[in-house]
Amino acid sequence: MTRPISRRRALAGFGAVAASGGCLGRSRNLAGRGTTSQLTLQIDAVPADRDPNAIRIARHLAENLKTVGIDARINTLDRTTLWRKVLINQNFDAYVGQFLEPKPFDPDAMYALTHSRFAPEVGRQNPFGFADLNGVDEELERQRRAEPDRREAVADLQRSLTELQPFTVVAFPDPLTAIREERFEGWSQGQPLTVSGLLSLDRTDAADGSTGGGGSADGGGSTDGGEFLDDGGNATAAAEELFAGDDAEASATLRLVTTDSGITENWNPIAAEYRRQGTFTSLLYDRLVVIDSGDVVPWLATDWERVGPETVEVSLRDATWHDGEPLTADDVAFTYEFLRDTSMGSMETPVPTPRFRGRSSVVESALAVDDRTVRLGVENVNRAVVVRALRVPILPAHVWSDRTEAATIAGFEFDAETTEALVSPNEDPVGSGPIRFVEATAEESAVFERNPDHFLVRAETGGDGASADAAAGVPERFRGKPAFDRLEVGVVPSDIAAVQMVGDGFADATVSTLGPDAIPRIGREADARLVTGRSGAFYHVGYNVRRAPLSNPRFRGVLASLIDKESLVEEAFDGYAEPASSPLAASPSWVPDGLRWDERSVDPVHPFAGDAGTGSLDAERARDLLRDAGYRFDDEGRLLARQQ
Amino acid sequence: MSPFLSVLRSVVLWLCASLFVAGIAIVRPKRLYGLWGNAVPRLRDARRELLALGVVLLVSAVGRGSLQTISELFGLRLTGFIWALEGNFVAWLQQAFATPELTMYFSSVYVYGYAFLLAFPFLAYLALPKTTTLRRLLVAYAFNYAIGLALYTAVFAHGPRNLNVGTSLLYTHNPEFSALTSAVNETTNVFPSLHTSLSVTVAAFAVLTREEYPLWTPLAVWLAGSVVIATMYLGIHWLTDVIGGTVLALGCVYLSYRIVDPDEAA
Numbered sequence: 001m002t003r004p005i006s007r008r009r010a011l012a013g014f015g016a017v018a019a020s021g022g023c024l025g026r027s028r029n030l031a032g033r034g035t036t037s038q039l040t041l042q043i044d045a046v047p048a049d050r051d052p053n054a055i056r057i058a059r060h061l062a063e064n065l066k067t068v069g070i071d072a073r074i075n076t077l078d079r080t081t082l083w084r085k086v087l088i089n090q091n092f093d094a095y096v097g098q099f100l101e102p103k104p105f106d107p108d109a110m111y112a113l114t115h116s117r118f119a120p121e122v123g124r125q126n127p128f129g130f131a132d133l134n135g136v137d138e139e140l141e142r143q144r145r146a147e148p149d150r151r152e153a154v155a156d157l158q159r160s161l162t163e164l165q166p167f168t169v170v171a172f173p174d175p176l177t178a179i180r181e182e183r184f185e186g187w188s189q190g191q192p193l194t195v196s197g198l199l200s201l202d203r204t205d206a207a208d209g210s211t212g213g214g215g216s217a218d219g220g221g222s223t224d225g226g227e228f229l230d231d232g233g234n235a236t237a238a239a240e241e242l243f244a245g246d247d248a249e250a251s252a253t254l255r256l257v258t259t260d261s262g263i264t265e266n267w268n269p270i271a272a273e274y275r276r277q278g279t280f281t282s283l284l285y286d287r288l289v290v291i292d293s294g295d296v297v298p299w300l301a302t303d304w305e306r307v308g309p310e311t312v313e314v315s316l317r318d319a320t321w322h323d324g325e326p327l328t329a330d331d332v333a334f335t336y337e338f339l340r341d342t343s344m345g346s347m348e349t350p351v352p353t354p355r356f357r358g359r360s361s362v363v364e365s366a367l368a369v370d371d372r373t374v375r376l377g378v379e380n381v382n383r384a385v386v387v388r389a390l391r392v393p394i395l396p397a398h399v400w401s402d403r404t405e406a407a408t409i410a411g412f413e414f415d416a417e418t419t420e421a422l423v424s425p426n427e428d429p430v431g432s433g434p435i436r437f438v439e440a441t442a443e444e445s446a447v448f449e450r451n452p453d454h455f456l457v458r459a460e461t462g463g464d465g466a467s468a469d470a471a472a473g474v475p476e477r478f479r480g481k482p483a484f485d486r487l488e489v490g491v492v493p494s495d496i497a498a499v500q501m502v503g504d505g506f507a508d509a510t511v512s513t514l515g516p517d518a519i520p521r522i523g524r525e526a527d528a529r530l531v532t533g534r535s536g537a538f539y540h541v542g543y544n545v546r547r548a549p550l551s552n553p554r555f556r557g558v559l560a561s562l563i564d565k566e567s568l569v570e571e572a573f574d575g576y577a578e579p580a581s582s583p584l585a586a587s588p589s590w591v592p593d594g595l596r597w598d599e600r601s602v603d604p605v606h607p608f609a610g611d612a613g614t615g616s617l618d619a620e621r622a623r624d625l626l627r628d629a630g631y632r633f634d635d636e637g638r639l640l641a642r643q644q
Numbered sequence: 645m646s647p648f649l650s651v652l653r654s655v656v657l658w659l660c661a662s663l664f665v666a667g668i669a670i671v672r673p674k675r676l677y678g679l680w681g682n683a684v685p686r687l688r689d690a691r692r693e694l695l696a697l698g699v700v701l702l703v704s705a706v707g708r709g710s711l712q713t714i715s716e717l718f719g720l721r722l723t724g725f726i727w728a729l730e731g732n733f734v735a736w737l738q739q740a741f742a743t744p745e746l747t748m749y750f751s752s753v754y755v756y757g758y759a760f761l762l763a764f765p766f767l768a769y770l771a772l773p774k775t776t777t778l779r780r781l782l783v784a785y786a787f788n789y790a791i792g793l794a795l796y797t798a799v800f801a802h803g804p805r806n807l808n809v810g811t812s813l814l815y816t817h818n819p820e821f822s823a824l825t826s827a828v829n830e831t832t833n834v835f836p837s838l839h840t841s842l843s844v845t846v847a848a849f850a851v852l853t854r855e856e857y858p859l860w861t862p863l864a865v866w867l868a869g870s871v872v873i874a875t876m877y878l879g880i881h882w883l884t885d886v887i888g889g890t891v892l893a894l895g896c897v898y899l900s901y902r903i904v905d906p907d908e909a910a
Binding site: 077078081501517 | 721725809815816832
């Protein structure tokens with residue numbers, strides 16, 4: 001094989017041949033053909049300060065891609081920019097990210113992620129552009145309708161997804177959180193930084209009284225700066241007084257720290273690029289039902305009943321919006337319509353939300369029967385899928401109905417398919433949830449307060465009688481919650497700084513992902529402790545299958561073989577993760593035997609092309625896999641691809 | 645936030661102490677006494693340059709957020725390109741030389757040494773009878789910041805630690821420093837290294853004015869060299885950023901000599 005010749009040189013040669021009266025037909029045929037050159041792939045990921053694990057996966061993949069002759073480039077972006085690029089603009093090759101479900105999830109979560117009907121839409125629904133009509137699509141529909149046993153359909157679905165690899169599952173991380181139990185307790189009930197986790201917290205005596213100090217930081221002792229930092233001790237003491245003053249006013253403030261500034265500048269529950277797992281927006285906006293350790297808990301709904309195969313009737317609790325307006329069945333009906341079309345019919349084509357698409361696709365119509373009752377027209381799907389569809393944030397019609405027109409900047413429309421609702425930062429969010437928005441400083445902090453009108457609070461104050469029913473059906477540990485009066489979320493520069501804040505007593509817990517460099521520090525901080533649970537938020541490499549050669553499942557299969565999941569778990573995650581092949585691996589009961597990882601050290605479907613567990617790639621073996629898939633290399637070992 | 649206040653306080657205390665000692669040892673008490681009564685007229689003499697630097701710093705402080713947004717949306721995304729260009733040089737540097745003692749030394753130099761390096765020339769050149777050097781220094785600083793800000797907007801790149809090329813030695817061992825650095829800088833502002841360019845600027849002035857302060861010249865060169873190495877050793881900057889910063893510094897010093905004329909009425 002020869003080196004690729006540029007088009008210009010080819011044309012020059014064509015001219016020379018034409019001038020010398022050579023065979024024109026042959027030259028035309030040659031010059032008219034496109035040329036090949038080395039394949040370039042860009043891998044998008046957020047920087048290590050934001051997510052220490054993702055960048056390690058990206059590096060691992062990039063280095064192995066280079067080894068097999070693909071020109072891999074890493075592109076670091078801030079989280080919002082990355083998601084805008086991947087989810088909204090869809091102009092990426094591959095990205096490394098987390099699936100955004102904090103807990104093990106129902107298999108129906110794959111519906112929005114991989115169904116071909118969402119490929120043309122923008123948002124979290126099918127960002128890959130993946131379409132497998134007779135396999136994945138059919139299995140997704142089948143698992144929605146199979147009753148009572150979905151197991152076979154779900155198993156088939158996983159077999160298809162692992163074979164076709166629209167994304168490569170890398171590992172399920174342990175959701176690590178650094179906490180201090182001085183002021184709040186009850187952290188270890190599942191994951192603390194989820195809606196149910198935060199609502200389960202209880203105050204300690206310290207948080208009630210005035211003893212809740214700004215920190216027991218021992219100043220110079222906690223710093224490694226030696227003599228240069230001797231003044232640090234005094235400075236910390238001064239800061240401590242400052243914080244203690246604050247605490248006297250607001251005795252029960254829960255202080256969290258995160259590296260993700262999303263919640264300090266945008267409170268839109270449907271904005272895909274700003275929401276991670278949406279914990280804080282879920283506390284602002286109630287859902288009809290919530291899931292608590294596997295059980296369905298009636299939340300904004302007191303009850304729901306399937307009155308026919310395609311009809312669900314939902315009864316609502318007595319509730320008000322944060323601005324004092326009553327929450328009625330009209331709001332619920334509006335929400336379901338709005339999630340399917342944020343233009344509410346005012347535009348040529350529906351503009352669906354970039355989140356909750358799998359859920360909103362179940363509910364085909366919504367009608368307010370009276371003030372407290374909504375009738376939902378659903379597809380003929382099983383109970384688990386209906387429950388999932390009931391878990392969407394309920395939005396106030398009187399706020400969001402003003403955001404249905406096309407979004408403009410200074411009167412100019414940018415995109416005919418974007419409504420105001422999708423781009424609004426939703427300042428001063430009006431929800432109905434257990435916390436209310438107070439104030440925020442972009443990229444610094446956001447402050448919320450307990451909503452005294454929420455049914456969880458009313459349930460406590462009432463004692464007995466009518467108001468005791470305010471939270472009927474809600475587990476005891478949520479009653480009278482949240483335990484904090486204020487919730488402050490502070491933004492810190494890195495995971496290590498976040499742990500330091502908890503260790504020094506300036507924060508009660510970390511929100512964001514902790515990397516391997518931060519974990520040893522938790523051990524060194526006397527008052528900080530590490531808690532963990534089970535996470536559904538698997539790390540994965542997502543491919544843009546609209547682009548060749550990523551459109552080829554054989555090619556994606558080889559890419560999956562370039563990732564040594566076992567060694568990544570050891571090195572990038574320091575062992576705090578489980579390697580996996582199936583996206584449902586966090587719920588082992590769904591995973592068929594052939595796809596379980598168990599004790600083996602290689603992927604059951606696309607085993608690592610090298611010495612698994614050590615990270616060392618066998619370049620020749622990997623090249624052979626590519627050759628078998630029909631790809632070719634030049635004499636310098638570079639993988640050739642046709643220029644697009 | 646309090647970790648920020650505590651680091652800021654220790655930097656300010658250190659700065660006062662070190663300026664006092666260096667003022668006596670290098671500028672000498674006689675010249676320092678000369679500042680009494682002369683400082684105000686000299687500053688008035690350099691008012692245009694002070695104003696220029698003040699404007700640049702103000703624009704940088706006020707406009708940083710919006711310029712950062714522009715950089716995010718439209719800037720050249722060069723992290724991957726820089727990595728492809730120089731590979732794992734920074735990781736190699738760390739692997740080859742990192743020891744706890746060196747990490748402590750470079751961390752201190754990066755924060756405390758750098759603060760001293762930037763502040764001391766103000767004092768030293770203000771103590772000179774002629775304001776030419778002071779004005780040149782101010783102009784060079786202003787150019788460094790202005791061009792730096794423009795390049796930061798044009799280039800969107802993260803430092804080596806953010807690509808896990810090497811580890812973040814500074815923040816892993818001294819996370820409280822990140823409270824300070826994140827308050828004055830964005831993590832995507834790596835090219836060019838302003839730590840490098842301002843340090844090299846100071847060192848260049850120290851060499852050019854070595855007759856005035858012969859003691860200062862080796863100290864400045866040593867400190868500037870340490871800061872430059874520290875930016876890479878600590879995993880904050882790429883070699884590319886350091887080279888860019890050095891070029892920027894030399895260009896700014898040259899421009900300041902072109903612009904500020906020594907014969908101008910002092």
